[in-house]
Amino acid sequence: MHHAYCAIDFGTSNSAIALPGAAHRVALVEVEPGQRTMPTAVFYTLEGTAPHEDPRRLYGRQALAAYVEGHEGRLMRSMKSVLGSSLIDQGTDVGGGRSVRFLDVIAGYLRHLKSLAEAQAGEPLKRAVLGRPVYFVDDDPERDAQAQAALEQAARQVGFAEVSFQYEPIAAALDFEATVDHEQLVLVADIGGGTSDFSLVRVGPERAKRVDRANDILANHGVHIAGTDFDRHVELAAILPLAGYKARGPAPAEREVPNKVYFDLATWHLINTVYTPARVMELRRMRTFYADAELHARLMTIVEHKLGHALMAKAEAAKIAVADGREGDVVHIDLDPVEPGLQALLAEPQALGAIEADLERIVQAGLETVRLAGVAPEQVEAVYLTGGSTGLAPLAHRIAAPFTRARTVRGDRLASVAQGLGLHAQRVFA
Numbered sequence: 535m536h537h538a539y540c541a542i543d544f545g546t547s548n549s550a551i552a553l554p555g556a557a558h559r560v561a562l563v564e565v566e567p568g569q570r571t572m573p574t575a576v577f578y579t580l581e582g583t584a585p586h587e588d589p590r591r592l593y594g595r596q597a598l599a600a601y602v603e604g605h606e607g608r609l610m611r612s613m614k615s616v617l618g619s620s621l622i623d624q625g626t627d628v629g630g631g632r633s634v635r636f637l638d639v640i641a642g643y644l645r646h647l648k649s650l651a652e653a654q655a656g657e658p659l660k661r662a663v664l665g666r667p668v669y670f671v672d673d674d675p676e677r678d679a680q681a682q683a684a685l686e687q688a689a690r691q692v693g694f695a696e697v698s699f700q701y702e703p704i705a706a707a708l709d710f711e712a713t714v715d716h717e718q719l720v721l722v723a724d725i726g727g728g729t730s731d732f733s734l735v736r737v738g739p740e741r742a743k744r745v746d747r748a749n750d751i752l753a754n755h756g757v758h759i760a761g762t763d764f765d766r767h768v769e770l771a772a773i774l775p776l777a778g779y780k781a782r783g784p785a786p787a788e789r790e791v792p793n794k795v796y797f798d799l800a801t802w803h804l805i806n807t808v809y810t811p812a813r814v815m816e817l818r819r820m821r822t823f824y825a826d827a828e829l830h831a832r833l834m835t836i837v838e839h840k841l842g843h844a845l846m847a848k849a850e851a852a853k854i855a856v857a858d859g860r861e862g863d864v865v866h867i868d869l870d871p872v873e874p875g876l877q878a879l880l881a882e883p884q885a886l887g888a889i890e891a892d893l894e895r896i897v898q899a900g901l902e903t904v905r906l907a908g909v910a911p912e913q914v915e916a917v918y919l920t921g922g923s924t925g926l927a928p929l930a931h932r933i934a935a936p937f938t939r940a941r942t943v944r945g946d947r948l949a950s951v952a953q954g955l956g957l958h959a960q961r962v963f964a
Contacts (some may be wrong), residue, residue: 538659540651540954540962543702544644544685546614547727547761547922549574550946551647552956553655554964560956562949563651571948574614574727575599576643577719578628579607601843609843610761612802613640615728618681619697620673626806636803646690661696663959664687665705665951667729670755680781698962701754702726703733704747705954706920706945711737712957713876718915719752721940723900723933724951726921730896731756732903734914743962753907755901761850761923764889766800769849771888772880773867774800777836778829791823795833800849805842815839820901832872841871852878856885858927886928897932904937912939920945 539559541552550571555561562570572594579590579600589607592600601609608628616622616636625633652659670681682699689697703722710720717738724731736750744750770779779796782788795817798804807813814837825831836842848867855865862882869876886893904911914937924930924947934942946953 541959543952550952641688665702707735709954725923755903767888777832
């Protein structure tokens with residue numbers, strides 16, 4: 535069987551790669567032992583590296599484990615969020631005075647996925663379908679086009695001679711279509727780490743045989759809001775106030791302390807910018823801005839010990855724990871690395887209040903998708919949920935609620951887009 539092509543779901547939080555399989559099906563590559571998806575994470579480490587050598591790179595769960603275990607190095611996550619921004623061609627320090635462009639970080643991750651797929655395929659892969667959100671950047675077509683061009687550049691940089699793109703929610707619709715026995719209208723909600731994308735698609739067994747599905751896509755819409763935004767709001771609401779967020783300065787002015795450092799610490803792709811020597815020196819000089827010296831001391835502990843990513847991970851875990859818990863439960867967030875015995879508390883009303891504006895924008899994006907198609911909500915027969923953030927039950931319920939006649943179908947939250955991209959790759963390349 536010819537395996538000269540693949541499909542890549544390069545996600546904000548998790549990624550996967552698909553190859554053609556038997557009987558016109560697709561198979562996801564085992565990207566880590568027993569795993570078909572892996573975190574979109576890279577850890578640069580100088581440990582075991584000679585002074586003149588480039589940093590060694592770990593990927594996925596290995597990268598996260600190395601960071602959590604305290605190995606010296608630099609963790610990179612949510613690299614997809616950099617696409618379409620001015621950061622893409624800028625360098626970031628990865629230790630030992632070495633700097634790597636963000637574009638090259640993305641290319642290195644794609645190269646790793648490609649090598650895993652080639653090992654399974656037994657031959658070089660020169661053609662690829664890559665998923666993309668409906669909007670990399672909201673309300674800015676020029677930057678959106680730049681984002682896709684940068685991702686294509688990274689893909690070609692690692693050896694793909696032919697690159698095609700497909701919308702991620704359309705890919706999810708193709709995966710859903712493989713399970714239906716009659717024609718129907720489905721609203722696909724792909725809520726991931728970086729974007730929330732919707733597509734209204736006509737699917738069915740007969741339509742599945744077509745290569746050109748343009749007429750079956752009735753509308754696309756999306757917003758650049760998703761799981762990492764929820765994490766940011768949770769961290770700002772529950773964790774960072776213990777390190778001075780929204781704190782006041784000395785009397786008599788009692789001005790609120792500058793908040794940019796807190797927003798950067800709560801944004802995955804900006805955390806590393808807080809650790810530059812000049813920035814650290816600037817933050818040290820801000821000591822007199824705080825009426826409570828303890829809050830400033832905690833901030834400096836976070837910065838000097840590079841705890842930003844660890845705190846983001848704690849915010850994410852707390853968000854999930856609140857969503858999975860019973861009503862009235864309070865989640866205790868252990869902040870021992872910042873200060874022994876320090877804890878933050880997060881209850882469901884506080885968590886939902888912190889992300890309420892984002893939830894509403896996402897729900898409205900789903901309704902807008904149907905409106906753009908000229909379809910009434912009651913005509914939608916299925917709401918197909920995919921993407922890691924659909925595991926947040928309040929969000930899933932609110933997305934589905936307006937579509938009173940539709941059944942709610944949950945796809946594989948982390949793998950359905952990659953499966954669908956693989957099906958699309960078959961139709962494009964086979």
